[in-house]
Amino acid sequence: MARFRLLLGDSYWRVSTLMVASVVAGLIEAAILASVAQAAAALVDGARRVDTAIGPLHLNESITIMLAVTFGLAVVRLLLQVPLSILPARIVTITAAKLQRDTFAAFTRASWAEKASALEGHLQELLSNQVWQASQGSVAATGLISSVLTLATLVFTALLLNAVAAAGVLVLAILLFVVLRPLNQLAARRARGLSQAGMNFASGVGEAGRLAEETQVFGVGTAQRQRIDQLVEQMRGLYFRTQLLGRLVPNVYQSVVYLIVVAGLALLHAANAGHVASLGAVVLLLVRAGSYGQQVQGSYLGVRQTWPYVDRVLGTQRHYLASVPVTGSRQLTHVRKLAFESVSYAYVPNRRVLSTITFDVAEGETVGIVGPSGAGKSTLVQLLLGLRAQDEGRYLVNDVPVEQFSSSDWTARFAYVPQEPRLMHASVADNICYFRPLDHAAVERAARLARIHDDILTWSHGYDTLIGPRADAVSGGQQQRICIARALAAEPEVLVLDEPTSSLDPQSENLLQQSLRGLKSEVTLFIVAHRMSTLDICDRVMVVADGKLEAFDTVENLKQGNAYYRHATELARGGTSF
Ligand SMILES: Nc1ncnc2c1ncn2[C@@H]1O[C@H](COP(=O)(O)OP(=O)(O)O)[C@@H](O)[C@H]1O
Ligand SMILES: [Mg+2]
Known part of the structure; x- marks a missing residue:
């Protein structure tokens, strides 16, 4: 029922109007068919007037007047097509837009762990194809409502005209619907498979595009x-x-209904029951009812076939929302101290990638993080940023567990530069501003701090220069510095950089070193370092190995006492980075 409500656009007045319009259209159609049949029979008989009983009504009218009234009814029916077309079109677009909006909203609110685990191309597929397929359910659902009501009205009128014939056909038509049920269920199962195949296809194509x-x-x-x-x-x-x-199920339905109508007529003929004109009207009505029956069957099948898509979209929304991280309402006006107390983290149960990490960092410190690949540095960074929550232990800022802070205060104090710079297809200024309400002065200040301002001025349109979708025209080092400017633009207090120099040429690295040196006095810095030279600016360095904090000391002390650090420094002196 919830699915059906969603498919009907959650709007009672639209659906009620559609229902009323359908019933009126059905009644008018019945009246037209009946009067056409009567008029035709009278004409065949050579009469000028129609004199007949329609159910309880007795009709005695000239053919001219009857045809004029029928013409009027046909015009009204024509006008009714306006609401009968507009309403379903509105409902389907409302449903599609709502599904897209709600799903994307749920995605943006989901935890980072949830977002990070999504497969390539799945979000696009979900928001475009799967939502589109689901909203086709709206087309079917509104079609189902209209056709059920019109059908009911026609059958009701047919019952008035000739109860035996209509009731017989009605019972058989319902029986037929029940007989075809397994085919409906089969169609629903196929649709579920198709929805899954669509997701697989999207991730396959997404990956092929990325690895082209x-x-x-x-x-x-x-x-x-x-x-x-x-x-x-x-x-x-x-x-x-x-x-x-x-296609098959509704078509079979209609063809069998025709068989039933003809057989019913033959039976009536054999029994010699009813006046020929009223019988003609009943036959017309039932044949039309047959095609509405086909529409009911087709729409019902259409609704069933879109349920898997609706379920997937709504299920994903629920899944995202269930992961929304818990945050508090405590203010965080200034970060004086960060501390991990026996913090552990595992991506999969019982396989810790960080184990009982304990440290304190004071405001304004510059902290390096080194260790072999896979040691857990990036995971540590994600915990520091509050992107993931520790499984065990506590993460305290100003001696308060971080879960208690309001998320807006938190995001205002912390900033991040990822390992791979990621830019949007937009101007340099927009890339630095990144949707936040910052003025140009803030953008330029950040660009100067990141040592990218002078480069930007040499570009054709300065800060308005468009960066292409792949940012090809901007060098790797420049992209990295734009990302640093983005991180600095909102004046954070804590800045975390994940291996910022890993893909840079020596000259870019030198510029970056300068910009990092400039930042030292501005923010508390965490730098995951790939090159030992980056560590020269650090007050203290963490050595992470195999998920453990092996040492956390000054560069001088580490050079003396830490085997990993000494080894790495020697390798670096030989010209190798690691
Ligand atoms: N999303 C993930 N799911 C499962 N395991 C992961 C995930 N990300 C990282 N890991 C694992 O966690 C360990 C630490 O990874 P990471 O923090 O990226 O190390 P580093 O940055 O030091 O190279 C590695 O063994 C890695 O395979
Ligand atoms: Mg890493």
Whole structure:
């Protein structure tokens, strides 16, 4: 029922108007069919007037007047097509937009762990194709309402005209609907498979797009094509079967209804019951009812076929919302101290990647983080930023557990520069501002601090220069510094950089070192360092190995007492970074 409500756009007045319009359209159609049949029978008989009983009503009218009234009714019916078309169109677009909005809203609110675990291309597929398929359920649901009501009205009128014939056909038509039920269920199952195949296809295509360069260089286009072909084939098979059922079931329904109508007529003829004109009207009504019956069958099937999509979209929304991190309402006006107390974290149960980490960092300190690849540095950074919550232990800021702070205060104090710079297809200024209400002065100040201001001034449109979707025109070092400017623009108190120099040429690295040196007095800095030279500016350095904090000391002390650090420094002196 909840699904059905959603598909109907959650609007009672629209649905009620649609229902009223459908019933009126049905009544008018019944009146038109009945009067056309009567008039035709009278004309055949050579009469000038129609003199007949329609159920309880007795009718005695000239054919001219009857046709004029019927014409008037046909015009009204024509006008009714306006609401009958506008309302479903409104409802389907409202449903689609609501699904898109709500799903994306749920995604933005979801925890980082949830977002990070999403497969490539899934969000796009969900928000475009799956939502589109789900909203086709709205088309079917409104169609179902209209056709059920029109059908009911026609059958009701037919019952008035000739109760025996209409009731017989009605019972058989309902029986037929029940007989076709397994086919409906089969169609729903196929649709579920198709929805899943759509998700697989999206992640396959997303990955193929991302790895297009590798695929071309390694000359493995054929293998890549075969992989996608397989996914296409899987979709095609399921798509064919859903399309087939979607057409077959309603068409079978209508054809069998015709059989029933003709058989019913033959029976009446054999029993010699009823006046020929009223019988003609009943037949017309029942034949029309047959095609509305087909519409009911088709719409019902359409609704059933879209449920898997609705379920997937709503299920994903629920899943996202269940992950929304708990935050408090405590103010965080100034970060004086950060501390981990025996903090542990595991991505999968019982496999800790960080284990009982304990440290204190004071305001204004510059802290380096080093350790071999896979040691847990990036995980530590995500915990520091509050993107993930520790499984055990406590994370305190100003001696208060971080869960208690309001999320807006938190995000205003903490900033981050990722390992891979990620830019939007927008101007440099917009990339630095990044949706926050910052003025140009703040943007320029951040750009100067990040040592990118002078570069920007040499570009054709300065701060308004557009950066392409792949940021090809901007060097890696410049991209990195734009990201640093973005992180600094809202004047954070804590800045975390994950291996900022890993992909830089020596000259860019030098510029970055300068900018980091400039930041030392501005913020509390955490730098995951790839190159030992980065660590020269650090007050203290954490050595993370195998998920543990092996040492946390000054560079001088580490050089003396820490084997990993000494080894790494020697390698670096030999010209190797690690
Ligand atoms: N999203 C994830 N799911 C499961 N395991 C992960 C995930 N991210 C990282 N890991 C694992 O956690 C460990 C630490 O990874 P990471 O923090 O990225 O290390 P580093 O940044 O020091 O290279 C590695 O063994 C890695 O495989
Ligand atoms: Mg890392």
